[in-house]
Amino acid sequence: MKIYLCTDMEGASGVTMRSEIEPNKERYEFGRRMLTRDVAAAVEGLKAGGATRIVVLDGHGGGDNFLYDELPAGAEYICGRGGDPIPFLDDSFDAVGFVGQHSMAGTPDAVWPHTQSWTDVLGVWANGREIGEIGQFAIYAGHYNLPVIFLSGDRAACAEVRALCGDVQTVAVKQACSPTRALCLSRAEADKAIYEAARESARGTIRTAPCTVEVPVEIRVRFTKTSLADGCVQTGAERVDEVTVRRMVPSALDIYRM
Numbered sequence: 001m002k003i004y005l006c007t008d009m010e011g012a013s014g015v016t017m018r019s020e021i022e023p024n025k026e027r028y029e030f031g032r033r034m035l036t037r038d039v040a041a042a043v044e045g046l047k048a049g050g051a052t053r054i055v056v057l058d059g060h061g062g063g064d065n066f067l068y069d070e071l072p073a074g075a076e077y078i079c080g081r082g083g084d085p086i087p088f089l090d091d092s093f094d095a096v097g098f099v100g101q102h103s104m105a106g107t108p109d110a111v112w113p114h115t116q117s118w119t120d121v122l123g124v125w126a127n128g129r130e131i132g133e134i135g136q137f138a139i140y141a142g143h144y145n146l147p148v149i150f151l152s153g154d155r156a157a158c159a160e161v162r163a164l165c166g167d168v169q170t171v172a173v174k175q176a177c178s179p180t181r182a183l184c185l186s187r188a189e190a191d192k193a194i195y196e197a198a199r200e201s202a203r204g205t206i207r208t209a210p211c212t213v214e215v216p217v218e219i220r221v222r223f224t225k226t227s228l229a230d231g232c233v234q235t236g237a238e239r240v241d242e243v244t245v246r247r248m249v250p251s252a253l254d255i256y257r258m
Helices: 028-048 133-142 155-165 187-203 226-234
Strands: 002-007 053-057 076-078 095-101 121-126 129-131 148-154 169-178 181-184 217-223 244-249
Touching: 002 028, 002 148, 028 053, 028 095, 028 148, 028 187, 095 133, 095 155, 095 187, 121 133, 129 133, 133 148, 133 155, 148 155, 148 187, 155 169, 169 187, 217 226, 226 244
Parallel strands: 002 053, 002 095, 053 076, 095 148, 148 169
Antiparallel strands: 121 129, 121 217, 169 181, 217 244
């Protein structure tokens, strides 16, 4: 089985504070270390479950978050910035998963819920259904008929992926009591839980169906400021109201266009 993992940082084990997820902040190195540990546990679990190829995307803030020299052998890692939003994903893979994932903008009882931007975006819809970054990646993978089989993140992210994709192996490494505070598993318990869920996701028969959408896809984005909607209109989007725009895109591979 060949598996592609998309990673983020807000849902990583033990991570709750803005200073842990922004470069050059005082606790950013802690956040990097926690994300790297989560990735390592997932990779080792997938390998134990029989995965024959694992590709891991450093997806938070455009990349450059992994502690590369602490990542385990037996996987390939997409590092750096620029290019396609989901590079190297194609129909040669069998399934996809998430590590360190957060829930969509507006989700209650969640750690750092947002969709692409903490400050600029109030919501994103695809063909009338509100989606977050989980939905965007699941739809992108659905273009290649790839199901989501694994997610680690906070409890709200686990609920979101199951509501969208069905019977996904999930690991809730923390439970929010505010957007910046959570009840967290210990580091050792998070390592074990991620490893075991990843192993089972690779071992089991894939029960989830790919997340597909009818094309062309109507993407609606509701921003926090009129000026942001203005910028999208200048690149071809249609204005719906003062802060909302819509755009018809030809393929699920365009799901990240705003």
